[in-house]
Amino acid sequence: xxxxxxxxxxxxxxxxxxxxxxxxxxxxxxxxxxxxxxxxxxxxxxxxxxxxxxxxxxxxxxxxxxxxxxxxxxxxxxxxxxxxxxxxxxxxxxxxxxxxxxxxxxxxxxxxxxxxxxxxxxxxxxxxxxxxxxxxxxxxxxxxxxxxxxxxxxxxxxxxxxxxxxxxxxxxxxxxxxxxxxxxxxxxxxxxxxxxxxxxxxxxxxxxxxxxxxxxxxxxxxxxxxxxxxxxxxxxxxxxxxxxxxxxxxxxxxxxxxxxxxxxxxxxxxxxxxxxxxxxxxxxxxxxxxxxxxxxxxxxxxxxxxxxxxxxxxxxxxxxxxxxxxxxxxxxxxxxxxxxxxx
Amino acid sequence: xxxxxxxxxxxxxxxxxxxxxxxxxxxxxxxxxxxxxxxxxxxxxxxxxxxxxxxxxxxxxxxxxxxxxxxxxxxxxxxxxxxxxxxxxxxxxxxxxxxxxxxxxxxxxxxxxxxxxxxxxxxxxxxxxxxxxxxxxxxxxxxxxxxxxxxxxxxxxxxxxxxxxxxxxxxxxxxxxxxxxxxxxxxxxxxxxxxxxxxxxxxxxxxxxxxxxxxxxxxxxxxxxxxxxxxxxxxxxxxxxxxxxxxxxxxxxxxxxxxxxxxxxxxxxxxxxxxxxxxxxxxxxxxxxxxxxxxxxxxxxxxxxxxxxxxxxxxxxxxxxxxxxxxxxxxxxxxxxxxxxxx
DNA sequence: ATGAAAGCGCTAACAT
DNA sequence: ATGTTAGCGCTTTCAT
Numbered sequence: 001x002x003x004x005x006x007x008x009x010x011x012x013x014x015x016x017x018x019x020x021x022x023x024x025x026x027x028x029x030x031x032x033x034x035x036x037x038x039x040x041x042x043x044x045x046x047x048x049x050x051x052x053x054x055x056x057x058x059x060x061x062x063x064x065x066x067x068x069x070x071x072x073x074x075x076x077x078x079x080x081x082x083x084x085x086x087x088x089x090x091x092x093x094x095x096x097x098x099x100x101x102x103x104x105x106x107x108x109x110x111x112x113x114x115x116x117x118x119x120x121x122x123x124x125x126x127x128x129x130x131x132x133x134x135x136x137x138x139x140x141x142x143x144x145x146x147x148x149x150x151x152x153x154x155x156x157x158x159x160x161x162x163x164x165x166x167x168x169x170x171x172x173x174x175x176x177x178x179x180x181x182x183x184x185x186x187x188x189x190x191x192x193x194x195x196x197x198x199x200x201x202x203x204x205x206x207x208x209x210x211x212x213x214x215x216x217x218x219x220x221x222x223x224x225x226x227x228x229x230x231x232x233x234x235x236x237x238x239x240x241x242x243x244x245x246x247x248x249x250x251x252x253x254x255x256x257x258x259x260x261x262x263x264x265x266x267x268x269x270x271x272x273x274x275x276x277x278x279x280x281x282x283x284x285x286x287x288x289x290x291x292x293x294x295x296x297x298x299x300x301x302x303x304x305x306x307x308x309x310x311x312x313x314x315x316x317x318x319x320x321x322x323x324x325x326x327x328x329x330x331x332x333x334x335x336x337x338x339x340x341x342x343x
Numbered sequence: 344x345x346x347x348x349x350x351x352x353x354x355x356x357x358x359x360x361x362x363x364x365x366x367x368x369x370x371x372x373x374x375x376x377x378x379x380x381x382x383x384x385x386x387x388x389x390x391x392x393x394x395x396x397x398x399x400x401x402x403x404x405x406x407x408x409x410x411x412x413x414x415x416x417x418x419x420x421x422x423x424x425x426x427x428x429x430x431x432x433x434x435x436x437x438x439x440x441x442x443x444x445x446x447x448x449x450x451x452x453x454x455x456x457x458x459x460x461x462x463x464x465x466x467x468x469x470x471x472x473x474x475x476x477x478x479x480x481x482x483x484x485x486x487x488x489x490x491x492x493x494x495x496x497x498x499x500x501x502x503x504x505x506x507x508x509x510x511x512x513x514x515x516x517x518x519x520x521x522x523x524x525x526x527x528x529x530x531x532x533x534x535x536x537x538x539x540x541x542x543x544x545x546x547x548x549x550x551x552x553x554x555x556x557x558x559x560x561x562x563x564x565x566x567x568x569x570x571x572x573x574x575x576x577x578x579x580x581x582x583x584x585x586x587x588x589x590x591x592x593x594x595x596x597x598x599x600x601x602x603x604x605x606x607x608x609x610x611x612x613x614x615x616x617x618x619x620x621x622x623x624x625x626x627x628x629x630x631x632x633x634x635x636x637x638x639x640x641x642x643x644x645x646x647x648x649x650x651x652x653x654x655x656x657x658x659x660x661x662x663x664x665x666x667x668x669x670x671x672x673x674x675x676x677x678x679x680x681x682x683x684x685x686x
Numbered sequence: 687a688t689g690a691a692a693g694c695g696c697t698a699a700c701a702t
Numbered sequence: 703a704t705g706t707t708a709g710c711g712c713t714t715t716c717a718t
Contacts, residue, residue, distance in 0.1 A: 003487050004404075005459075007711055018689045023713060031687060048482070053460040054401045055711035059694050061347075063397070073425065073441075079417035082443075095457055098416075098441045100425075114438055116348075117396040139391070144346050226624075255628055281569075285598055287630030350695055361705045366697060376703060398695035402710050 006047050015043060057119065065095045066308060067115035067123040071103045071152070076280030077297045078126070081150065084301020085124060092309055094121070101128045109136045116143055122308045127152040129194060146311035150304040153195065160311070161323040162304040166196050169293040169328035170203025173275040174247050176291065176330055178211050180273050180338045182245030185213070186236070188257060190224035190249045197224070200249050200277060224249050229256035237264050244272055244338060251276040255286045258335065273338035279331050291336035293328040300326055349390050358386060400462065408438045409651060410458035410466040412451060414495070416443045419623030420640045421469070424493065427644020428467060435652055437464070444471045452479045459486055465651045470495040472537060489654035493647040496538065503654070504666040505647040509539050512636040512671035513546025516618040517590050519634065519673055521554050523616050523681045525588030528556070529579070531600060533567035533592045540567070543592050543620060567592050572599035580607050587615055587681060594619040598629045601678065616681035622674050634679035636671040643669055 008026075012019040017036070025032045025040035026049075043049075057063040068085060070078050082098060089096050097120065099111035108128045113136070115123055123145055125137070129152075137157045140147050148160040177185055187204045190197030201220065208215045219239065223232045240261060248254035254276030258268045268274055268288060276283065276292035283290040303324045310316035334342055351369075355362040360379070368375045368383035369392075386392075400406040411428060413421050425441065432439050440463065442454035451471045456479070458466055466488055468480070472495075480500045483490050491503040520528055530547045533540030544563065551558045562582065566575045583604060591597035597619030601611045611617055611631060619626065619635040626633040646667045653659035677685055 003485065005486055008713095009711070019711090020690080020713075021688055024688090027713095033687060036687080048485075050456070050460055052401070052462065052711050053457075054397055054406070054462055055694090056713090057694095058395070058397045058401055058696095058710090059712055059714095061694075072422075073416050074419060074422035076417060079415075082416065083445075086443075095461075100429075102426075113393070114396075117393055118438075119395065119397055142346070142391070143348055226627075252624075252628075259628075281595075282625065282628055284569075285595075285602075285625055285628055351697095352695070362695090363697075363706080364704055367704090370697095374703060379703080395695050398710090399697090400710095401694090401712095402696055402698095404710075 005052070006049050007052070008049075011040065011044060011047070011049060015039065061119065063119050063121055064093055065097060065118075065120045066305075066312075067111075067120045068096055068098045069101060069108060069111050069115070069123065069125045070098070071101055071126060071128050073098065073100045076282070077151070077278055077295050080295075080297025081126075081301035081304070084298040084303075085305045086301075088302050088305035088309070094309075103129045105130045105133070112136050112140065116140065116145055120145070122146040122148070122312045124304050124308060125149050125154075127154055129191070132193075146308060148304045148308045148311075150300055151196070155195065158321055160304075160307040160321050162300050162307065163323070163325055164295045164300065165325050165327045166199035167203040167206070169277060169295070170200040170247065171207045172203075172328065172330050173277060173291075173293050174204045174207035175211070176332070177245040177247060177273055177275055177336060177338075178207065178213065180245075180269075180336055182273055182338055183213060184216075184219070184243045185245035185247055186219045186221065186239060186243045188221050188223050188229065188246065188248040188253045191222070197249065204247055219243065224253055226252045226256040229253055229260060233260045236260055240264065240266060240272065246272060246274045248274070248276050251278045251280050251282050251286075251290060251292055254290055254292070254335075255282060258286065258288075258290075267341070269335050269337045270339060270341055274335040276335075277328075283331070283333065286335070288334035288342045291333045292331055294331050295328050296326045348395070349392050350395070351392075354383065354387060354390070354392060358382065404462065406462050406464055407436055408440060408461075408463050409648075409655075410454075410463045411439055411441045412444060412454050412458070412466060412468045413441070414444055414446045414469060414471050416441065419625070420494070420621055420638050423638075423640025424469075424644035424647070427641040427646075428648045429644075431645050431648035431652070437652075446472045448473045448476070455479050455483065459483065459488055463488070465489040465491070465655045467647050467651060468492050468497075470497055472534065475536070489651060491647045491651045491654075493643055494539070498538065501664055503647075503650040503664050505643050505650065506538075506666070506668055507638045507643065508668050508670045509542035510546040510549070512620060512638070513543040513590065514550045515546075515671065515673050516620060516634075516636050517547045517550035518554070519675070520588040520590060520616055520618055520679060520681075521550065521556065523588075523612075523679055525616055525681055526556060527559070527562070527586045528588035528590055529562045529564065529582060529586045531564050531566050531572065531589065531591040531596045534565070540592065547590055562586065567596055569595045569599040572596055572603060576603045579603055583607065583609060583615065589615060589617045591617070591619050594621045594623050594625050594629075594633060594635055597633055597635070597678075598625060601629065601631075601633075610684070612678050612680045613682060613684050617678040619678075620671075626674070626676065629678070631677035631685045634676045635674055637674050638671050639669045 008022045012022045025037045101108040150162040153161045279292045279294040283292045351365045355365045368380045444451040493505040496504045622635045622637040626635045
């Protein structure tokens with residue numbers, strides 16, 4: 001029962017007219033007589049004719065499809081970005097293909113290649129954590145495929161970029177903790193070869209300096225996942241008696257740290273105030289609800305897609321690149337109310 | 344600088360040979376002389392030749408691409424399923440296009456149409472909550488596109504299916520609560536036109552009956568999202584004094600219910616024991632950690648993709664359908680320890 | 687107002 | 703061992 005989809009040629013044969021007439025009739029070409037148009041359109045409707053997108057794309061070298069390459073779909077931030085991208089994309093007649101690299105460099109290379117092979121009109125990329133080679137990005141340029149980086153941008157490649165102001169976000173969160181009375185704040189940091197790791201750490205230290213607080217390297221612990229926190233639990237607990245605040249590079253790290261401290265008899269936020277980064281839905285589920293900075297994923301996605309369309313449709317000069325920066329906003333909840341008891 | 348990608352024709356012209364020779368040389372055809380092969384392959388490598396997947400697919404009417412249509416990417420269950428699908432797919436030389444419907448029927452129709460237009464080799468679908476018309480699924484069959492439903496299957500369409508045993512999972516969770524001493528258990532239920540809603544409720548009532556507990560309709564509250572729980576908070580609080588357990592249709596609903604109860608002075612699990620369904624990462628983040636049943640998303644994804652490949656590659660009879668069922672497993676945590684205090 | 691022909695990039699039957 | 707041709711489905715110039 002695997003019936004081949006009907007083609008323009010089929011319609012032409014059945015109706016006893018030429019393929020070109022069918023093609024024109026279907027798109028209301030003025031040359032075609034109303035009678036023929038009527039005939040063709042009605043028939044096409046009846047047999048549920050659908051143009052073959054492959055053939056269309058091959059002919060026009062335009063797929064109306066863009067590729068999205070991201071580390072992990074499951075993170076709230078990335079899925080907000082995807083929603084932003086998709087809403088703009090669909091509105092402008094583009095389809096989006098999502099590829100997740102699972103933070104795997106090899107997969108990133110393969111995914112990009114597959115997108116290029118399938119002649120997508122443009123690509124939106126957020127780099128994997130393990131990417132240190134950039135020739136696969138350079139190849140895109142050589143192939144004439146427009147690219148916009150977002151969030152995890154590649155500094156070595158000149159291109160449009162859309163980012164959250166990680167430095168400022170970290171600074172805001174840290175100043176908030178200081179405002180709540182914290183004097184000795186620990187930072188749970190991401191790897192420093194990642195821009196977000198570097199910028200958030202620098203925002204953190206900048207806030208400390210501004211308020212003339214000591215910036216103790218011992219208080220900077222490298223862990224940026226839930227698992228990493230549990231692996232470093234001993235280090236955190238050893239320092240816990242000295243500190244009164246934690247700023248974590250993301251929400252899951254912040255939440256895991258709260259759990260580690262609570263299991264060791266500390267009360268949050270009474271003994272130690274905590275702030276995270278990202279504002280996913282976890283922040284509300286956490287106990288106590290987590291103070292964090294909101295990253296505006298949806299806006300970032302929209303902006304990235306708009307920039308990409310600018311390049312695809314040639315409304316922007318080819319070598320003219322732009323960087324859009326979104327400043328995060330503090331979302332204050334219970335976890336940062338130093339000294340307060342929570343039920 | 345938008346250089347068109349190089350084609351076989353280009354190579355042929357430059358090397359002064361015919362396109363067919365180039366094509367054959369590139370795929371090690373035995374007819375071609377080693378010298379020519381060497382020449383062509385080296386050159387192709389040098390200019391970074393890549394076949395145009397569009398042209399390939401058009402010619403072979405085989406795209407080596409499958410479509411995934413799911414309600415929401417962000418849910419842990421669905422992203423596990425995607426990982427399972429992708430791992431099998433890549434291993435067998437298929438690419439996957441992910442479409443999220445956002446539980447929107449119209450979007451589901453559009454996404455499926457786009458996939459068919461792009462001639463994917465097969466489609467994996469988990470239905471949107473708001474889908475009550477099924478002609479768009481029937482059209483797939485008419486177009487000869489193999490489909491496998493998973494999790495949110497469509498009863499009205501005969502096809503391969505991969506599901507979690509929701510009835511049994513709900514029964515296991517409910518019996519667990521009963522075993523912990525619960526006598527009056529509330530159920531937070533999903534809409535009954537959804538199979539998962541129906542099956543989980545029936546698993547719940549079946550466990551009650553088995554243990555000769557009363558099944559009170561007042562204890563069945565319709566809410567299956569975090570927001571819905573807050574909307575029904577008054578109803579839940581009104582009944583809270585009577586009950587000693589809650590079985591929720593999913594984890595976020597269970598967690599929201601715990602929060603509502605806690606904010607109203609109830610202690611979990613001392614006063615009321617709670618169990619959820621799904622075992623996403625939230626279950627660990629919740630306070631107290633949530634007892635729930637694990638849905639085996641990764642396995643379901645793998646199984647669904649394997650079934651789909653069977654149909655695509657014709658190793659399975661066309662009208663021969665299979666249903667694979669995965670039984671969830673209980674993951675016992677703190678939220679269900681009725682009578683116990685948690686710090 | 688309609689049709690014939692060519693071509694998007696590729697491959698495979700059919701020459702030579 | 704290599705080249706010529708035709709065709710996948712579609713559109714569009716160029717006839718008529």
